[in-house]
Amino acid sequence: MQNISELGYRxxxxxxxxxxRRNRTGTYVIADTDITLVETSASPSIPHLMKGLEDLGISPVDITYIILTHIHLDHAGGAGLFLQHCPNAKVIVHPKGARHLEDPTRLIAGAKAVYGEKFNxxxxxxxxxxFERMLTLHDREALKTSDNSSLTFYDTPGHANHHLSIFDSVSKGMFSGDTVGIFYRELDEEGLEFYLPxxxxxxxxPDAMLAAADLYESIGVERIYFGHYGVSENPKEVYKQLHYWLPKFVETAKSAYREYDSFEEQVAATSKNIFTEVAVHLGEKGIITDHPVFEIIAMDVNVCSMGLIDYLIKQEKVK
Incomplete structure (x- = not known):
């Protein structure tokens, strides 16, 4: 399997x-003087990344920067493995994420808690x-990657406190990681543009997530490069759907949190109810529940529900 998309703007x-799965997680390659990659995906994706670079005529030896929007393993888990092939590259990460890349013990434990037997x-x-292979960049710091282009880094919590969004001066696009959600490309053939937080x-x-979207809009972002997956040329629709779904996610979780006592029951009820809301919404657009998109939505909604209930538990503790 190989799939390279040319997105323009180098x-x-x-x-x-x-x-x-196709169109789930990938690596953006910016062909500047300083060849720059955004994300590596998880370690099982590294052979696909290596083959893709070969097809693009790029040697890993020539890569200068590997940018990680955040350190969740589906975005950054393969960085250590990939770095073995890139002797001249530096890994750029949020200041709050560097120590967890240097010692990934807590990252591994957290992922095992979420993914269980599927972790390996x-x-x-x-x-x-x-540590000496990493660079940490702070909010609004810029990195020149050629005489005519630069990348500006923005601190954008909401999905994670160690999350950077990266604005590209050439494409006027933002590499968003998970900040403004997931782009479900399985619905491309249906002519439907669909995003979920x-x-x-x-x-x-949630407040930080919406603030990050407002930041994007204030900057004048013209396209969004999603961690999951690909580019949207319609930022206003991204913001609209985020503002529509995020309050629904939170309110659905609050109902389950009030109704059930255990974390497991709260997550299960939240997941079931959000999935039903999404299925009804897509059904009104002609997408029935045997469509392949629902397989990945079900998985995403389950993980999202864990985060929602965890957020409500923490909110209760600070009252």
């Missing part, structure tokens, strides 16, 4: 076939990244 996207299949191996544990904050 940017390509290599599909990492995360979860053995999804993420192994997780290799530490030496990504509210996974354990640092989800």
């Amino acid at each position: 940017i390509s996207l290599i599909d990492g076939f995360d979860l053995n 299949e999804l993420f192994n191996p997780i290799l530490p990244i030496p 990504s509210t996974s544990p354990n640092q989800f904050n």
